[in-house]
Amino acid sequence: xxxxxxxxxxxxxxxxxxxxxxxxxxxxLADELRAELVDVVSVTGGHLGAGLGVVELTVAxxxxxxxxxxxxxxxxxxxxxxxxxxxxxxxRMRTLRQGGGLSGFTKRxxxxxxxxxxxxxxxxxxxxxxxxxARDMKGGDNNVIAVIGDGAMSAGMAYEAMNNAGALxxxxxxxxxxxxxSIAPPVGAMSxxxxxxxxxxxxxxxxxxxxxxxHWLPRPMEKGVERAEEFARGMVTxxxxxxxxxxxxxxxxxxxxxxxxxxxxxxxxxxxxxxxxVHVVTKKGKGYPPAEASADKYHGVTKFNVLTGxxxxxxxxxxxxxxxxxxxxxxxxxxxxxxxxxxxxxxxxTGVDLFAKEFPRRTFDVGIAxxxxxxxxxxxxxxxxxxxxxxxxxxxxxxxxQVVHDVAIQSLPVRFAMDRAGLVGADxxxxxxxxxxxxxxxxxxxxxxxxxxxxxxxxxxxTAVQIDDRPSAIRYPRGEGMxxxxxxxxxxxxxxxxxxxxxxxxxxxxxxxxxxSEAMAAADKLAGYGLSATVADARFAKPxxxxxxxxxxRNHEVLITVEEGAVGGFAAQVMQHxxxxxxxxxxxKIRPMILPDRFIDQDTPEKMYESAGLxxxxxxxxxxxxxxxxxxxxxxxxxxxx
Numbered sequence: 136x137x138x139x140x141x142x143x144x145x146x147x148x149x150x151x152x153x154x155x156x157x158x159x160x161x162x163x164l165a166d167e168l169r170a171e172l173v174d175v176v177s178v179t180g181g182h183l184g185a186g187l188g189v190v191e192l193t194v195a196x197x198x199x200x201x202x203x204x205x206x207x208x209x210x211x212x213x214x215x216x217x218x219x220x221x222x223x224x225x226x227r228m229r230t231l232r233q234g235g236g237l238s239g240f241t242k243r244x245x246x247x248x249x250x251x252x253x254x255x256x257x258x259x260x261x262x263x264x265x266x267x268x269a270r271d272m273k274g275g276d277n278n279v280i281a282v283i284g285d286g287a288m289s290a291g292m293a294y295e296a297m298n299n300a301g302a303l304x305x306x307x308x309x310x311x312x313x314x315x316x317s318i319a320p321p322v323g324a325m326s327x328x329x330x331x332x333x334x335x336x337x338x339x340x341x342x343x344x345x346x347x348x349x350h351w352l353p354r355p356m357e358k359g360v361e362r363a364e365e366f367a368r369g370m371v372t373x374x375x376x377x378x379x380x381x382x383x384x385x386x387x388x389x390x391x392x393x394x395x396x397x398x399x400x401x402x403x404x405x406x407x408x409x410x411x412x413v414h415v416v417t418k419k420g421k422g423y424p425p426a427e428a429s430a431d432k433y434h435g436v437t438k439f440n441v442l443t444g445x446x447x448x449x450x451x452x453x454x455x456x457x458x459x460x461x462x463x464x465x466x467x468x469x470x471x472x473x474x475x476x477x478x479x480x481x482x483x484x485t486g487v488d489l490f491a492k493e494f495p496r497r498t499f500d501v502g503i504a505x506x507x508x509x510x511x512x513x514x515x516x517x518x519x520x521x522x523x524x525x526x527x528x529x530x531x532x533x534x535x536x537q538v539v540h541d542v543a544i545q546s547l548p549v550r551f552a553m554d555r556a557g558l559v560g561a562d563x564x565x566x567x568x569x570x571x572x573x574x575x576x577x578x579x580x581x582x583x584x585x586x587x588x589x590x591x592x593x594x595x596x597x598t599a600v601q602i603d604d605r606p607s608a609i610r611y612p613r614g615e616g617m618x619x620x621x622x623x624x625x626x627x628x629x630x631x632x633x634x635x636x637x638x639x640x641x642x643x644x645x646x647x648x649x650x651x652s653e654a655m656a657a658a659d660k661l662a663g664y665g666l667s668a669t670v671a672d673a674r675f676a677k678p679x680x681x682x683x684x685x686x687x688x689r690n691h692e693v694l695i696t697v698e699e700g701a702v703g704g705f706a707a708q709v710m711q712h713x714x715x716x717x718x719x720x721x722x723x724k725i726r727p728m729i730l731p732d733r734f735i736d737q738d739t740p741e742k743m744y745e746s747a748g749l750x751x752x753x754x755x756x757x758x759x760x761x762x763x764x765x766x767x768x769x770x771x772x773x774x775x776x777x
Contacts, residue, residue: 301381386414
């Protein structure tokens with residue numbers, strides 16, 4: 136783009152304005168869009184590399200298709216920032232992933248151009264098929280387009296959807312954004328020509344005529360002609376797998392060449408029968424040298440300097456919990472060669488990447504396939520290995536049947552390490568680990584642990600290594616620990632035993648997880664109200680430390696449980712035990728503090744927990760309220776929060 140050219144992006148509020156441009160100006164628009172994306176994410180942080188890779192594809196899709204009437208469904212959504220800029224959200228982009236701002240993913244409540252919300256992968260084809268069937272049932276004529284990346288195509292759900300779409304022969308367009316698979320021959324002028332040819336109406340009409348003629352041939356000759364055509368087309372364009380699933384395959388084409396992209400998309404838009412897959416090859420981080428040079432193509436970044444690409448670093452000296460987990464697992468694995476690590480496309484997010492550097496042959500990244508990861512781990516455990524299955528709490532939800540059927544019922548010692556427990560900040564409710572305490576706590580014979588700090592996380596890794604007769608799970612949050620001095624290796628804990636950190640007389644605070652520091656702060660504040668507080672760290676939700684719970688209930692007027700989870704979790708275990716043992720008959724005032732019955736939008740973790748009432752101020756207010764000191768409770772929250 137030269138300085139003499141009039142900027143185009145300033146005139147684009149919605150895709151209709153984009154469609155009014157001549158094709159000759161789309162290259163300039165794409166360049167401006169890429170520069171805007173880099174500038175935005177340098178201020179907000181977030182997902183950058185994937186968005187850079189789909190700039191031209193985004194421009195082409197909105198140019199060719201009549202969005203929002205034509206439904207454009209993005210898989211995962213972390214590549215949708217360019218889409219947001221072009222769909223009347225440019226002015227709000229610098230609020231991305233912040234409280235009250237734009238979501239980092241597609242979100243139905245945010246825009247009519249986001250027909251389906253996402254953040255977990257491999258949902259786009261299923262959702263798009265739903266839109267296509269609904270269109271046909273209502274007599275509509277709009278197009279439905281799903282954009283899915285090669286990583287998301289590693290999940291079984293994508294193939295289940297394609298199989299169903301092929302069987303239904305629905306009019307549906309799937310764009311496979313291939314930036315890593317390398318499943319296709321090199322792209323270039325010839326492949327672009329072939330893609331235009333096979334996607335054209337004339338070719339498809341000729342192919343249809345050929346099939347009609349072949350139908351009148353003897354059966355063996357008819358099948359032979361069909362197979363010859365499929366083989367010949369597969370040899371020059373690829374796509375045999377997708378053809379077998381019932382999709383008409385087009386590609387591969389260069390996803391950064393608008394002269395190649397637009398004619399193909401126009402051809403498939405004008406095709407009115409059957410599902411089509413367009414194979415587009417792109418490059419993550421395209422057009423921004425620091426991202427192109429980075430090993431992860433700047434997939435997820437903090438705020439950074441646009442000129443150098445240098446990312447802002449935390450000033451904290453405390454290690455991230457995933458680093459503590461990775462290092463603790465390495466220390467244990469040096470003593471026990473049966474320990475293996477499994478993750479589902481999140482090696483760096485879980486700390487498994489550290490383990491992989493030390494033990495590459497004992498590390499397995501299975502791709503975005505959580506169901507397979509769990510049953511794979513179960514098979515390893517059944518043959519005497521010690522698998523640690525490291526998956527985000529919110530992603531483990533996708534494999535719950537495997538946890539129940541393949542692990543719990545068989546009592547296999549799979550060790551689950553659940554990162555992102557509790558509220559996660561900028562990624563919002565789609566990534567919040569809100570439900571694992573409840574959904575795993577419902578399963579018999581599970582050992583459930585939650586670390587109160589980074590040292591206890593090390594101890595829980597060591598504990599899980601020792602549990603050979605049943606499954607176990609450790610939950611820990613996103614973010615940094617307390618900065619405690621760590622030993623070289625963890626010390627196994629006594630199963631089902633908590634600890635008391637502070638002794639008091641009137642209020643008992645029983646914490647499960649990393650709200651422990653807030654519980655200690657609340658005890659300090661309660662002293663100012665003349666209330667002596669005991670603070671205990673449960674460590675285990677199952678088996679529950681019944682002796683500790685009984686002692687707290689017996690010796691205090693108020694018992695408050697605190698957890699970073701939804702209803703049905705740790706508090707439910709405590710109250711079930713107390714109800715069965717008559718504690719409520721003795722006048723105990725018990726107050727469970729859990730996440731509220733709503734999804735909490737993105738913000739800083741501190742503000743999210745304040746909104747949830749799970750901070751020191753909330754604990755103090757809960758204690759005062761339990762004692763009937765309602766006015767003081769309200770004033771306490773106001774004073775402490777302020």
